[in-house]
Amino acid sequence: MKIKLVKYIVVIFFLFVISVFFIGLKKDSIYNTQGLVGQKLTEIRIDHFSEKKIINDEDLKKSKFTLINFWASWCGPCREEHSFLIKLNEEKNLRLIGVNFKDKKNNALKFLNELGNPYDDLAKDELGKHSIGFGIYGIPESILINNNLIIIKKFVGPLNENDLNLIKETINSK
Amino acid sequence: MKKLIILFYFLISTAVVSTEKNLVDINDVLKNLRCLVCQGQSVADSNSDFSQTIKLVVQDQINEGKTEKQIYKFLKEKYGDWIVYNPSFNMINSILWLFPYLVFLVGGALIFLLLKKRDYR
Numbered sequence: 001m002k003i004k005l006v007k008y009i010v011v012i013f014f015l016f017v018i019s020v021f022f023i024g025l026k027k028d029s030i031y032n033t034q035g036l037v038g039q040k041l042t043e044i045r046i047d048h049f050s051e052k053k054i055i056n057d058e059d060l061k062k063s064k065f066t067l068i069n070f071w072a073s074w075c076g077p078c079r080e081e082h083s084f085l086i087k088l089n090e091e092k093n094l095r096l097i098g099v100n101f102k103d104k105k106n107n108a109l110k111f112l113n114e115l116g117n118p119y120d121d122l123a124k125d126e127l128g129k130h131s132i133g134f135g136i137y138g139i140p141e142s143i144l145i146n147n148n149l150i151i152i153k154k155f156v157g158p159l160n161e162n163d164l165n166l167i168k169e170t171i172n173s174k
Numbered sequence: 175m176k177k178l179i180i181l182f183y184f185l186i187s188t189a190v191v192s193t194e195k196n197l198v199d200i201n202d203v204l205k206n207l208r209c210l211v212c213q214g215q216s217v218a219d220s221n222s223d224f225s226q227t228i229k230l231v232v233q234d235q236i237n238e239g240k241t242e243k244q245i246y247k248f249l250k251e252k253y254g255d256w257i258v259y260n261p262s263f264n265m266i267n268s269i270l271w272l273f274p275y276l277v278f279l280v281g282g283a284l285i286f287l288l289l290k291k292r293d294y295r
Contacts, residue, residue, distance in 0.1 A: 003291075006284060013280065020269075031210050035254045102223075128227040129234065135252040137210045137224050 033154050036135050041149040046130045049100055049108070049122035059121070061147045063095035065171045069119070069142045069159075070131055072103040073111035078140045081158035085118040088164065093171040100124045101131060101139050144170065198236045203245055204229060206259050216259065 046055045060066050069085060071078040089096055098119035100108045105124075125131050134143060135154070142155040144167060152170060155163050204218035209225045217225040217232075228249075235245045249257050261267050 006287060009280060009284065031256055033253070036252070039251070127230060128223070129231050132227060132231045132249075132252060137253070 031137075033135050033137075033156060036154055037151050039151050041134065041143075041145060041151065044133065044149075046099060046123040046125060049098075049105075049124045055097065055121060055123050057149060060097070060145065060149055064093050064147055065144060065152075066095045066097060066147075067142055067144050067167065068097045068099060068134065070099045070101045070125075070134070070136050070139045072101045072139055073107040074103065075101075075139050077158040078111075079115065081140055081160070082115045082118070084159045084161070084164045086116050088167060089118040089120075091168065091171060094167070095120045097121045097123060099131065101136075102126065102128045198240075198242050198245070200229075200232060200236055203232050203236075203242055206246075207232075207249065208257055208259055210253065210257065 041060070042057070044055070044057050044060060048055055060068075067088065085096065085098075088094060096119045098121075100122065102125070108124075128136075134141075138156070140158050142159060142163075143151055144153040144155075145151055153166070159167075201218060205216050207217040207228060209215045209217050209220040209222055209228075211222050211224045212220045215222075215225075217228045232245055235248065240248075246258055250262070255261050255267075261270065263271055
């Protein structure tokens with residue numbers, strides 16, 4: 001009887017170990033920020049790009065939806081996604097806020113003069129410290145929020161045609 | 175007079191202990207933070223752009239008087255549990271915390287049963 005019990009325990013133990021490995025190895029080990037969707041942004045304070053004012057929570061509540069885009073003139077993929085941002089600028093339900101990340105003012109202005117300025121408001125984060133408050137770990141990154149400051153979607157990497165359609169669908173369906 | 179001296183030393187020692195409690199060692203915090211854009215490196219070990227920014231933010235928070243727990247809480251809110259090497263205890267990772275104890279108990283029970291069996295023989 002006891003030997004049977006010991007056998008059962010050993011079998012259950014090995015099954016458990018195998019299932020842990022099975023689940024663990026199948027799990028995506030690449031970090032993503034999808035867990036942040038549904039969270040509320042709080043205590044937002046970013047410097048305006050050209051004016052001496054601070055963009056805060058209240059500024060982000062002005063529109064039904066806001067897309068906060070983190071970009072820099074030195075960032076290659078930011079050029080890639082710029083045409084999609086220009087297209088998004090035509091959307092009435094959406095306010096676009098650009099956060100110029102660890103960049104030089106002259107270079108940023110040159111970039112916008114060359115490719116166009118899609119942003120309704122422009123902010124700067126010279127040291128990148130404010131971007132930590134948005135859970136940013138590289139650029140380009142974009143965050144779609146509603147007027148309750150809830151994160152609806154986070155886009156890591158350059159926006160593409162699919163993202164553009166998804167954003168349009170989201171802001172026009174709700 | 176003796177009582178006064180003792181009281182004086184007692185007050186000084188408690189003051190020293192309380193200030194020590196509030197001191198946060200930035201290296202301890204950075205060693206427990208994962209560099210999200212690196213391969214198996216802590217923020218303390220990494221010179222990546224992300225780690226440099228995290229170092230600045232942690233320093234700012236220490237200067238503001240935040241405790242180690244408050245700093246971890248802030249970063250976990252922004253990047254999830256993955257950013258810290260020491261995961262917090264919750265329903266999802268409870269197995270991770272309880273498994274070693276479970277193995278210890280089951281192993282102990284097995285040894286006990288085997289020894290008991292040997293005694294019978």
